[in-house]
Amino acid sequence: MSFAKDPKLGFEGKPGQESPSGSVQPKSIFKILPPANAGWPKNTVSLDRDGPADSPEEACGVFGIKLENASVSHLTFDGLYALQHRGQESAGIAVSDGEGITVVKNMGLVSNVFDERTLLALPGGMAIGHTRYSTTGASNWKNAQPIFRAVGETGFALGHNGNLTNTAELAEDIGLLPGLAISDTDALGELISRNFPKEPDSDSLRDALLKVLPMLKGAFSLVLMDLENLIAVRDPNGFRPLCMGSLGSGWVFASESPALDVVGAKFVRELEPGEMVVVSQGEPKSYFPFPAERIDPKLCIFEFVYFARPDSRLLGKEVHGTRRRMGQYLAMTAPVEADMVMGVPDSGVPAAEGYALESQIPYGQGLVKNRYIGRTFITPDQAQRANGVRRKLNTLTENIAGKRLVVVDDSIVRGTTTKAMVKLLREGGAKEIHLRISSPPYKWSCFYGIDTPSRPDLLASDRTIEEIREYLNVDSIAYLDLADLRKAIGADNGFCDACLTGNYPVEVPVRILSAAAAENRVG
Numbered sequence: 001m002s003f004a005k006d007p008k009l010g011f012e013g014k015p016g017q018e019s020p021s022g023s024v025q026p027k028s029i030f031k032i033l034p035p036a037n038a039g040w041p042k043n044t045v046s047l048d049r050d051g052p053a054d055s056p057e058e059a060c061g062v063f064g065i066k067l068e069n070a071s072v073s074h075l076t077f078d079g080l081y082a083l084q085h086r087g088q089e090s091a092g093i094a095v096s097d098g099e100g101i102t103v104v105k106n107m108g109l110v111s112n113v114f115d116e117r118t119l120l121a122l123p124g125g126m127a128i129g130h131t132r133y134s135t136t137g138a139s140n141w142k143n144a145q146p147i148f149r150a151v152g153e154t155g156f157a158l159g160h161n162g163n164l165t166n167t168a169e170l171a172e173d174i175g176l177l178p179g180l181a182i183s184d185t186d187a188l189g190e191l192i193s194r195n196f197p198k199e200p201d202s203d204s205l206r207d208a209l210l211k212v213l214p215m216l217k218g219a220f221s222l223v224l225m226d227l228e229n230l231i232a233v234r235d236p237n238g239f240r241p242l243c244m245g246s247l248g249s250g251w252v253f254a255s256e257s258p259a260l261d262v263v264g265a266k267f268v269r270e271l272e273p274g275e276m277v278v279v280s281q282g283e284p285k286s287y288f289p290f291p292a293e294r295i296d297p298k299l300c301i302f303e304f305v306y307f308a309r310p311d312s313r314l315l316g317k318e319v320h321g322t323r324r325r326m327g328q329y330l331a332m333t334a335p336v337e338a339d340m341v342m343g344v345p346d347s348g349v350p351a352a353e354g355y356a357l358e359s360q361i362p363y364g365q366g367l368v369k370n371r372y373i374g375r376t377f378i379t380p381d382q383a384q385r386a387n388g389v390r391r392k393l394n395t396l397t398e399n400i401a402g403k404r405l406v407v408v409d410d411s412i413v414r415g416t417t418t419k420a421m422v423k424l425l426r427e428g429g430a431k432e433i434h435l436r437i438s439s440p441p442y443k444w445s446c447f448y449g450i451d452t453p454s455r456p457d458l459l460a461s462d463r464t465i466e467e468i469r470e471y472l473n474v475d476s477i478a479y480l481d482l483a484d485l486r487k488a489i490g491a492d493n494g495f496c497d498a499c500l501t502g503n504y505p506v507e508v509p510v511r512i513l514s515a516a517a518a519e520n521r522v523g
């Protein structure tokens with residue numbers, strides 16, 4: 001395969017040369033092509049979310065596609081674009097044309113990293129893609145995904161959504177010196193490559209995974225590929241979502257179903273917790289590499305509350321409908337006399353619709369979001385977060401002045417942005433503000449792939465409901481009960497709710513807890 005030299009694409013690895021990702025270029029089949037401006041792009045990294053509300057930060061989005069006789073880079077771009085809400089720090093695509101794998105990745109949004117010219121330089125019928133929000137490892141180019149590993153004459157690319165909880169043990173087991181693995185995904189890539197047979201063949205990636213996967217603990221939805229095979233894996237708890245679809249005679253995997261819709265794929269099903277699906281020639285083949293006793297479905301309940309797109313289908317239900325029902329249960333359990341129900345844009349809106357429906361209080365808009373601000377670079381400083389609210393939101397004063405408002409949001413993590421939003425509404429003339437939250441108080445840090453602040457920074461970690469009300473300066477506040485949250489979703493169990501209850505379904509090793517305690521993340 002000949003590699004076009006594109007000045008925009010920049011670095012082209014030579015055999016044996018260390019690439020900017022820290023990987024070594026193999027003899028001929030791989031290349032990494034970071035755009036020439038690799039590094040921190042302007043104005044594309046967000047330490048805040050795309051909206052003013054006060055919720056935990058997203059994890060990552062993964063996408064994989066294999067089609068016969070087609071070029072899939074544009075479809076992969078579209079799939080990643082539909083998953084942009086899951087990670088805005090970096091984006092990347094690895095494409096195989098059957099003879100070589102090319103990886104392009106960089107810091108920034110999908111649309112910052114890829115343009116027509118970049119995509120045209122990525123021919124091939126199989127690809128994986130990734131959008132990243134860092135939960136372990138620093139936010140820098142080296143940690144952008146997909147990562148790749150060369151193994152002899154072959155190799156593979158890997159994209160990971162989640163967080164391994166036994167990275168240090170895995171690294172020790174394979175003799176990686178402390179600090180050599182720059183992230184859990186990096187250590188995983190190394191572990192897989194070391195389990196390839198001495199003389200790799202077309203099944204080597206599958207066989208290596210069958211050996212390695214049972215060693216992993218924590219949360220991992222993975223997409224991987226070598227030259228010929230596309231593989232998707234979901235951990236035995238199914239912490240993070242992963243679904244598959246069909247497109248003609250080809251197959252597509254994605255963190256969320258809208259990424260299937262956007263490429264025209266037909267939703268087939270969600271992967272089972274503990275399932276590995278291999279697409280080689282013909283029909284996909286399923287493997288279940290984990291011991292039966294480890295299969296224990298624990299889908300992150302916050303996928304329903306906040307992370308997933310409202311048009312996603314999880315556990316057979318459209319997420320928007322579950323959020324509307326959360327609002328309905330909230331209206332039943334926490335009624336209040338008011339003139340208008342409003343949602344905090346955008347994620348509080350479906351639950352606000354439900355609250356209004358159930359309470360028969362008119363629904364209206366009280367806040368307008370600046371749709372063009374995009375992701376602004378905001379340092380995790382409390383004062384700047386508060387200013388960020390003013391940048392993103394403005395009040396509809398004619399709608400709220402003199403009114404008793406029910407304000408519905410999905411969650412409160414720090415409380416800083418909620419407090420600033422309440423101040424805006426009061427300045428806009430709201431007579432009363434009754435805050436209704438469509439999930440229980442967020443009290444515990446997440447170790448399964450969601451970035452949450454230090455525990456003392458979680459508003460509800462050590463405050464009573466009355467103290468929270470006072471801090472936020474609202475007339476009343478109520479949270480949805482966990483049992484009602486489950487009822488709204490329509491399933492009694494099968495969820496992780498550790499950040500709400502402190503019941504961690506997969507043991508968090510002492511060394512991680514100690515590190516977190518040192519940062520006051522648990523206690």
Ligand code: SF4
Pocket residue numbers: 056239300301302303445446447448449450496497498499500
């Ligand atoms: S701790 Fe919370 S945010 Fe993390 S996986 Fe569990 S439910 Fe989701």
